Amino acid sequence: MLCDICAKNQATVHLTEIVDGQITELHLCERCAKEKSSQMEQQFGLSDLLAGLVDFGKNIEEKEDLKLKCPNCKLTYREFKKIGRLGCSECYATFSKYLEFLLKSIHGANQHVGKIPGCPPLAKTKEKAKTQVLEAEDRLDELKDKLSQAIAQEAFEEAAKLRDSIKELETKEKQKKEK
Amino acid sequence: MALKDMLFHTSEWLKGTGPNSDVVISSRIRLARNISLESFPHWANEKQLKIISDKIQEAAKAIDIFKDALFLNLNDLDNVDKQFLIERHLMSHEHALNPVSKALIVDPQEIFSIMVNEEDHLRIQVMKSGFDLASAYKIIDNIDNAFAKKLNFAFSKSWGYLTACPTNTGTGMRGSVMLHLSGLVMLQQINKVLQAISKLGFTARGLYGEGTQATGNFFQISNQYSLGRNEQEIIDNINGVIQQVIEQEQLARQALAKQHKVMLEDRIWRSYGVLKNAYLISSQETIEHLSVVRLGIDLGIIKEVNKKAIDDLFILIQPSHLQKIENRKLTHEERDQKRAELVRKSLGVIRP
DSSP states (O other): OBOTTTSSSBOOEEEEEEETTEEEEEEEOHHHHHHHHHHHHHHOOHHHHHHHHHHHTGGGOOGGGGGOBOTTTOOBHHHHHHHSOOSSTTHHHHTHHHHHHHHHHHHSOOOOOSOOTTSOOOOOOTTHHHHHHHHHHHHHHHHHHHHHHHHHTTOHHHHHHHHHHHHHHHHHHHHHHHO | OOGGGGTTSOOGGGSOOSTTTTTEEEEEEEEEEOBTTSOOGGGOOHHHHHHHHHHHHHHHHTSGGGTTOEEEEGGGOOHHHHHHHHHTTSSOHHHHSSOTTOEEEEOTTSSEEEEESSSSSEEEEEEEESSOHHHHHHHHHHHHHHHHHHSOBOEETTTEEOOSSGGGTBTOEEEEEEEEOHHHHHTTOHHHHHHHHHHTTEEEEBTTBTTOOOOTTEEEEEEOOOSSSOHHHHHHHHHHHHHHHHHHHHHHHHHHHHHSHHHHHHHHHHHHHHHHHOSSOOHHHHHHHHHHHHHHHHTTSOOSSOHHHHHHHHHHTSHHHHHHHHTSOOOHHHHHHHHHHHHHHHTTOOOO
16 A cells, blocks of 8 residues: 555555544555654644643533633633633633633642642641542543543544443442452 | 853752762752732733732842842843853743743752743742752742742632643642663663653653753653642652652663673763764764763763763753853854864863
């Protein structure tokens, strides 16, 4: 098979992309694949990634929210989506509905447990064990969400992996509880 | 104290001391902090930026820790000076771009530096030689507490310190450790290690931080998440991962010395040969060879060279450092020539 881009060399790299059930296949030779991947890296900066993550929550987004504006610095939600950065500390309150989701996708958590300005350093929490259980539950919920998404997009390979991780986590938690 | 005085003073991060200094070059912690209700730098206008910068510098001048520090307004610095500070890891590339109302507060010992109006109002960093995040944290915690008494930091109970980019929200803390992983690179094991690291929530970057390539087999490994873990947990996690990377690197070095002895010696002595005999050399090529020679010294193969001389060269051969040494602007070719000359001299080569 010849490369889809240069049509000269043997294709040795095969890309399959599944977006909303649409399957596109690309067969490339090594040289063209290298070029394509460096193009992708250049185009795909951190701000795109963040903007993408914000987009991820679009199912909860309404049209008028794009006009939502921070009363302190006047940054709109539309602008935030475009630049991937907040305008001031008040923006966090203004866009809290979206940030809740965004922070969780970035950090895997959305509750600060670290230092507080002007407070003595935190002693190691006694409730650590408890938070670990909570963490496991959160993680399960997250995996289940991802699973239903994967199924909706017919990404079955991904779905199978997720199903296995869920099973594994559930048995682990069960064993812990039995102990 | 002027910038020029720093020239022949060894940066804290290249002292070659501290725990595990054969593999770990330095440990660094940075905190992102903002003043409540003031627009973040990218969203603020010139007037607001000036107010913020003045406020922060005024606060710093009243803090004892900064009594010997240099206060630099980036507008007053020429390009060579700015590049010089970047080369010494005292500030970022981004900070040098668009210098309006940006400032830098630098410790003459180069242990701490504070970027004012970079991505956040304050970016405080502390650097220590070797594998020692705990002492870096102690110092930065003090600086942070001192500022917190004078400035009203943007903070929320549920999300912690609020930053311009949501990737830094929470502790606002990034801990990073710079490693010299020449053994793993030579054995082509490095990608495996880096992949494992990224799966654990850490990122690996090159010598100059975000978006830079790994030159000279130097890698900076840092935590990715800043929310949902406290400062001590973040440090413990990094320490755990770095400990394992150090072990892997040491195993790789042992394997090289045992199973690939001739190949290893060949690489090391060739690099040493190039450095001693080149008359024109780029910084990239110099760093690659210095890295191999450093490994040769660590493994006891090269005994005639002082490791500190090599570590100093990593800094001194960079473009702005060469121009500071010569005290004039140098063309590209002149730099390659002066660089080769400096390296030969440092390695004790004397030719008429």
